[in-house]
Amino acid sequence: MRRREFLAVPVALGGLAAMSSSVASGAAPLPAPANSLGIKALVFDVFGTVVDWRGSIIREGAEWGKAKNLQVDWAAFADDWRAGYAPSMDKVRRGVMPWTKLDDLHRGILEDLLKKYSITGLTEEEKDHWNRVWHRLTPWPDAVAGLTTLKKNFIIATLSNGNVSLLVDMAKFGGLPWDTVFGSDLFRHFKPDHQVYLGAVDLLGCKPAEVMMVAAHRGDLNAAHACGLKTALVLRPLETRVISTSANPAPPSGKAGAQPPVSFDMIVNDFNELAFRLA
Numbered sequence: 547m548r549r550r551e552f553l554a555v556p557v558a559l560g561g562l563a564a565m566s567s568s569v570a571s572g573a574a575p576l577p578a579p580a581n582s583l584g585i586k587a588l589v590f591d592v593f594g595t596v597v598d599w600r601g602s603i604i605r606e607g608a609e610w611g612k613a614k615n616l617q618v619d620w621a622a623f624a625d626d627w628r629a630g631y632a633p634s635m636d637k638v639r640r641g642v643m644p645w646t647k648l649d650d651l652h653r654g655i656l657e658d659l660l661k662k663y664s665i666t667g668l669t670e671e672e673k674d675h676w677n678r679v680w681h682r683l684t685p686w687p688d689a690v691a692g693l694t695t696l697k698k699n700f701i702i703a704t705l706s707n708g709n710v711s712l713l714v715d716m717a718k719f720g721g722l723p724w725d726t727v728f729g730s731d732l733f734r735h736f737k738p739d740h741q742v743y744l745g746a747v748d749l750l751g752c753k754p755a756e757v758m759m760v761a762a763h764r765g766d767l768n769a770a771h772a773c774g775l776k777t778a779l780v781l782r783p784l785e786t787r788v789i790s791t792s793a794n795p796a797p798p799s800g801k802a803g804a805q806p807p808v809s810f811d812m813i814v815n816d817f818n819e820l821a822f823r824l825a
Contacts, residue, residue: 581699581824583758583776583811587750588696589705589728591737591761592713594785596693596704597683597720600624601784606679618663626662630655635707635736647709647731653677680708681715686782690721692817696824701725705746705759707736738769747775758811760820771809778812778820 593599600621607620634651637643656677660668668676696702703726704713710729717724728746735741747754754774761767762782771777814820 583824584756585700585758585776585824586752586756587701587703588758588760588778589703589746589775590693591759591763591766592704592706592708592716593683594782595760595762595780596689596722597685597716598784599628599680599683602683603627603679605684606682610676616665618665623659623663626659627652627655630658631707639736639739645734648707648729649677649680649709649712652680678715681712682719683716685720685722686816688816688818690723692821694723695821696817697723697725699824701750703728703746703750705737705742706730737766740769740773743770743773743775747773760817767810776811777809778814779810780817780820781813781815 590596603624604620607618607623610616611618611620631651634643634646634655638646638651653673656673660666660673693702703724704717705728706713707730708716709731710727713724713727713729716722717727728742728749730736730742732749733739733742733745735745737743743759744754747757750757755776758776758778759767759770760778760780761770762780762785764779767777767779812820812823814823
């Protein structure tokens, strides 16, 4: 996909089309950075960093279960769903499966979970609706305000393993003010493959050192750092409850406050602090 076509993807709030056209055509380069790190753009991991995937699935699952009279441990269900994420992506990465977008990977994992938790009698429409719970995840309390502040001085975009349609729906649902969305289906690679990070940098018309990767997951940031991006770790304590994966490792001590690698350029508690530190 050409840069012009890519950056024209619509998102939740206005302003994207003008930014996209100017960046894509080269007619109006991004403004010179005012911050000491020389950053022009921020790209964000989404699941766990921007939105509370676990709490959202538990809440909607409880409502769904009540309506369907299902006795399910929705916390365990959410964790199991997420635990299938990395192994599924790895099958694609190794060529065991053809390229498959995240929505379809989630649906395959869901089919196995319905059997595991003895949930029967659902129509295909009901399964599709439940699978799209990943499109309806609630932002962390600081996310919208912090992103809105950051947007005043930087280009802000997703850099997620989610597919573009999922990320656009999520932005509309949660009021997330992205300038544009970068999803794995644009690159046909999943993080932590370097093609994802460097592809986003190229589409933004930036140098790697002019882009900061923001994430709650150390593995994501380490991969971005290896590509030359700046990095900011956001401490989301509930993310330590997730089973460690190659793309989302838990801190060495199992606690959110564990000492991160010295390569991180910033460590912040939330997006409001990030905006303050970059002001």
